[in-house]
Amino acid sequence: MNEIEEYLAAAAGQPEVQVGEDITIRVDLAMAHDVTAPLALTAFAEIGIDRVFDKRKVAFVADHVYPAPTVQARQGQRQMRNFANTYGIKMFEGEGVCHQVVAENYSLPRGSVVVGADSHTCTAGAYGALAIGVGSTEFAAAMATGTLDIEVPPVYEVVLDGILVPGVYAKDIILHLIGAFGTAGFTDKAVIFTGEWVRTASLEERMTISNMTIEMGAMLSYFSIKNDVGSVAKVHKFDVSMIVPLMAAPSSPANVQPVANLAGQTVTQVIIGSCTNGRINDMREAAAVFSHASINPNVNCIILPASQLVAQAMEDEGLTKIFRRAGATIANAGCGPCFGGHLGLAASDDVVISTTNRNFPGRMGSKESRVYLASPRTAAEAAVAGKIVTPGTVAELGGRTDE
Amino acid sequence: MNKNMIFKGRIWLFDDAVDTDQILPGYAMAYPQDELKKYAMAGSAMPDFSQKVQVGDIIVAGNNFGCGSSREQAPVSLKSAGVSLIIAPTFARIFRRNAINIGLAVMQADLTTLVKTGDIITVDLKSGSVELPDGNVVSGHVPGENILAILAAGGLINKVRQQLTKQEV
Known part of the structure; x- marks a missing residue:
């Protein structure tokens, strides 16, 4: 049995489980x-x-x-x-x-x-x-x-080795995987993540990736800390150092393209946050851009902290002030416009860059609106430029909020 | 849910990857349960579906039907609008389970190239056979016994109620 099957067997109170049981x-x-x-x-x-x-x-x-x-x-x-x-x-x-x-x-x-x-x-x-x-x-x-x-689902292992290059984040890794496997790539299956990158990744980074495994249809997503997870249906290996900044273009999370190919597209609304990318490190990445430049007057930028604790950390670190000075609106911690509920719905001619997890037609408002999914860094740079730009265009990569 | 699990109905044909935002848009999720039927497929290529659909109708769609959200309001809206059965080659897992759990039958079969909107077909869920308008019969995937048991009980709640009653005895 592999690691997931061992835990499923324990949860079922039986010595072992078989795929399909x-x-x-x-x-x-x-x-x-x-x-x-x-x-x-x-x-x-x-x-x-x-x-x-x-x-x-x-x-x-x-x-x-x-x-x-x-x-x-x-x-x-x-x-x-x-x-x-x-x-x-x-x-x-x-x-x-x-x-x-x-x-x-x-x-x-x-x-x-x-x-x-x-x-x-x-x-x-x-x-x-x-x-x-x-x-x-x-x-x-x-x-x-x-x-x-x-x-009991069949278990697939996704090995993530290598080190990310500047301007590439956990969000780009999961977009890369969704692009590679498609929105039904792991339907009724379980995915177990291993590899060098996984062992050094922060909890926040792992949460960004795990959050979006449902966009590949997965029933279960599991991050292992072991070197050997046992026997699996298939092993897929990726070198994350080869991944470039990516976006999921309208209107599917699997319509993944390099940001460079989309550069120049005018943007009217930017959403940074949510359960996918609304944690403090995500906010630091966005603030690193906004501490250098203000948001384009043609862009609505909404900051959506994943929790009150994140919102408090933003406050404590001075990020709230940076966001407000740059012209962003800080919403309450919650789901907001991510699922088209409230607090920033998109109009028919809106072009939205969002760090959330879905861009199906009409997901964030009007059926005609166009939503691109991206990392907080890519989204923040688009908010400043008023158009899609590759990370590093608006502010130098690698720097943190400098004050 | 008919006991024999035989469905005869008129088809509505949909594409691949009809996601839950198309089936029941996010804005309608917090609406009262008895109003959900008015929003069935409101975000899809056929936004006026709820006015056209009749009781007993069958949805035939392409791959990955119901991908996206776990909102049970999506299958509830279809069921309460009158849809009796959904047939697609593949379903997203949570949508498929939600449909079965509320007693809305689903079957895996690829009919998208064999039928058109308005056709009448007859489906025997227990044997997985589909009788097309021209009289030809094609086979779909027969749902597992546990799935048929939930459908026969009229949904998961009835099944759980039966289970809990048994435990108390």
Whole structure:
């Protein structure tokens, strides 16, 4: 068995598992947010049970529509709060995007099973959790039973060796992989990340990559710290030092092209942040650009910290001031416009550079709007230039906020 | 859900990679559950789908149907608009599970080059056979027993309720 299969077997309470086998695994944390939980509460009521499996292992997060842009949205949050109070569940409101909130508030040892009613639940694979995205009904079932039924996926190993060149970031690595494997490359499969680069990567970098493995259809993403993860279906090797700054052009995360090929494209809105790239290092990268130059008057730039802790760190390090001086708007920690919810939707003629994870047609607003996905550095430089430029054009690479 | 798992219905044909933002746009996610049907496919190439679709209709689509978000509102909107079955060569995992969990049948088969919008087909989910308008029969992938069991129970919630009742006895 490989590392993922060993953990799945342990979670299923059996000596071993086979690929394709239907197993029932124990759940260590079940998490839902303010657009998936309300449906789940209806489903939970239909089950007709008067308790959750373990109140310490269920978490609600209001992040997608917080602060509520509509009465309906707020109604959903009130429903969650009432349920949370009744059943003794922890609910986080406005503290950040669920995946970041989980990382900051729960200690989840390697092999823990996280069931999240959000497709980007796979983010937690960055720190060794087996994190599976589900829908509202499956979440309700997990909340009632403390278990999840899954089919044991085939495991693929992605080896990331080498060192990134300046101007290239974890975001470029995952865009490179999505471009290589496509949006269905790992559907119903698990991906295990290993290699020299992985062993030296920060937690933040690993979270950026793990977050977007769902964009290749993956059921599970897992970052190993071992040299030998055991027998896998196939091994794919990459030398990250060969990767150049990349973007996913409209309208698929797999439509990946070098930034250099897209240079010159006019930009009207820039979003920096989210659960993909809204952590403090991402903010430092953006601030390194904005400390040198102001945002182009034709560009709306919105900063979207992944959590309140990130927002506080931005404040403490003086980044907030740099962003405001440069002309950016700092939104509250949460999902904001990433999924077309609120706080910066795109018009039909908007061209958006976003550090988020999806650019499907209409994802961030109008169906005609065009969204390019990029690293915080690439996005920040586009905000200043008012057009797509290769990293290093607006400010020298390698420097940090210099004051 | 009919017990025999036989579906006869009119086809709506869609392309490859119909993602969840096309099926049910983000702005509609927090809308009341009984209004979701009005937004079925609102972000797709056929934004007026919800006005055209009739009860029992079948969606035939290309690869990777339902890729993207885990929003269960996507299959809920299709089911409540009247869609009885979705057929595609491949589905995104979370969408496929969500559909099954709410009792909306899905089958893996590539019919995109064999049918057009408006055609009537008959599908026997248990045997995976599809009878085309010209009388020819093609085969799709037969769902696993556990999937058929969830569909037969009318969705995952009914199955879980049965499980929990058994445990208490």
